[in-house]
Amino acid sequence: MNRRPFALYTAMLVGYAFLYIPIFSVIAYSFNASRVSTVWGGFSLRWYGELLANEQLLDAVQRSFTIAAITATAAVALGTASGLALSRFGRFPGRGLLSLMNSAPMVMPDVMIGLSSLLLFVTLQQAFDWPSRGMTTITLAHITLTACYVTVVVRSRMTSMDESLEEAAMDLGARPWRVFFVITLPLIAPALLAGWLLAFTLSLDDLVIASFTSGPGSSTLPMVVYSKVKLGVTPEINALATIIVVAVALGVSLAGIAMHRRARNVP
Template sequence: MNRSPWALYTAMAFGYAFLYVPIVSLIVYSFNKSRLVTVWGGFSTEWYARLFNNEQILSAAWRSFLIASGSATLAVVIGTAAGLALARFGRFPGRGLLSLMSSAPLVMPEVMLGLSALLLFVSMQQLIGWPTRGMSTITMAHVTFTACYVTVVVRSRLTMMDDSLEEAAMDLGARPWKVFFLITLPLIAPALLAGWLLAFTLSLDDLVVASFTSGPGASTLPMLIYSKVKLGVTPEINALATLVVLLVMVLVSIAGILLHRQQKQRKRA
């Protein structure tokens, strides 16, 4: 059955418009002079100036980036270890439990994750006096579900990778830790970068789990935005969202350029 190219282009245009027109309108209205986000009052950068002078938003943004960076780094360490064990060590006692634990948070509702983390932290604080709910508890809660995504990415990369180089290095007398750091780690570096970016994005975007595990004075940026949106969207929030979109575009572009260069180097080699 022959399909008209115009029909395909039209469907594609509607699909992209559905996804990106709201983002474009958000960026446009961040330069709105009027306080009403639905009424255009002229071009102005006033809301960006107010945003950079708002200590509450700036501190929440910095806190969110710290939590996302820390949880993503820990998730990469834990997820790499779990993915390596599942992909390279064959059958061992507890393999089924490890596989279940590394996949359960992927399908579990965030409300369940947040509630279970809250009950755990409250029980631990009553028993040993630690941890106090704040940035540390949010980071630990984010690690529990972001590490699962890293495990999936690293495990799939190791499964598709030929292990003959590792076996040859061990046959020549290299110790397992040296094989891992000099051969395995460079080969799975793109997967580690992808896992880190995925974990960072999930942590930065999370609202539900952070709401359960945060404490006084430890509100993240999504929590602050949600509390402000309930009172009405302002161009100041639009300006903040525009900066976040711009930052994500820059990070994705840098990651794409690095991966493209690495693919070119592989083809030349």
């Protein structure tokens, strides 16, 4: 009897259990009637109602989604321009510096990005009375972090793309801007979507950089959750986590179904 597959499946099962049992426990205790999240007091939907009535959490959710959407859109614009320059323009003055600037935020600790952003914004506010720390500063710092990830995604897509299509369009008299919008942009659209989703997720999930660059009344959802769990996990946080997990799982499932149907339709 070959025991290698059995050992492999056992290790895989233990690994998945280690990852997902805490998530399932959070979902289960979100329906707990007791105020103490670790003591089961019966099934109840009470905390979902409490969550919907919590203005602080709802404001933080709206603020975080707004910042993430603006960040992702700006990061895609900057990342596309950087990816296009690095993959299509060959050697030009400043190419090495641009490549270094796109790589630095990915390897630099978030604490350093947050601290340097804070010092920059404080200096600018003292010199020009702008920007005041709040949603604007958080968004600018998140754009700095996420644009490099979009650059990597777009650059890898453009590097693997067949350049003969663009060359044929230009040979037929198309202007460079028309080639980009008619030929290049549709071909890299999946990379742009992937970069947008990645930037959105990174911005929505960030705690460290937002803690450095936020101001009064501009706390994001991770900051509010962190401030609450320092005193113990409350059932409202479990309910919020359950909604997020269900929304993510639903989105991933729909994307998987769409990709499966598209793969079946491809001859």
